[in-house]
Amino acid sequence: MEWILAPLKKYATFSGRARRKEFWPYMGVFYVIFLALFIPVQTDPGSPMVFALGLFSLALLVPTIAAFVRRLHDVDKSGWWYLINFVPFVGGIILLIICIPEGTQGANQYGPDPKAPPVG
Known part of the structure; x- marks a missing residue:
């Protein structure tokens, strides 16, 4: 369960980096629950x-955007790339494709490599 709770523990943390291991399971569970509420x-x-969908979406809006921004930082992109999501039809697809590759090895301008063992 730690993999799903990690982005929620960093509720509004837009700095730093998020590994694929942190990002994709969270997004998978988010979209499954969203679709389960959206289809009815x-x-x-x-x-x-309708109320449940609205409440779910509102409650997870900030941590979901924060997870995207941290994931973009991991692939050495600015968090402002999240705004491509608002391009009709293709923006969301482009954003998800940007988030697929492995993060930058070693430290980048957004912080240390989250895969690297802790120093000390």
Whole structure:
């Protein structure tokens, strides 16, 4: 469970880096729950699931954006790249593709390599 809780523990931490091991499981669980709430809303827009979907989305908005920003930092991109998500049709796909590669080895301008063993 640590892999899903790690981004939530860093709720609004936009600095630093996030490994793929931290980012992808969190995003997978996020999207599965989002779709489980979204599909009933599509079939019955008047259902109480609308409230649950809104509450879920609002509660996880900040940690999800923070996880994306830290992941972008790991691949040596500015967090401002997150805004590409707002390009219609392709922005979200481009953002996810940017997040696929392994992070920069060693320290980069956003912090030390999260894969490196702790010093000391």
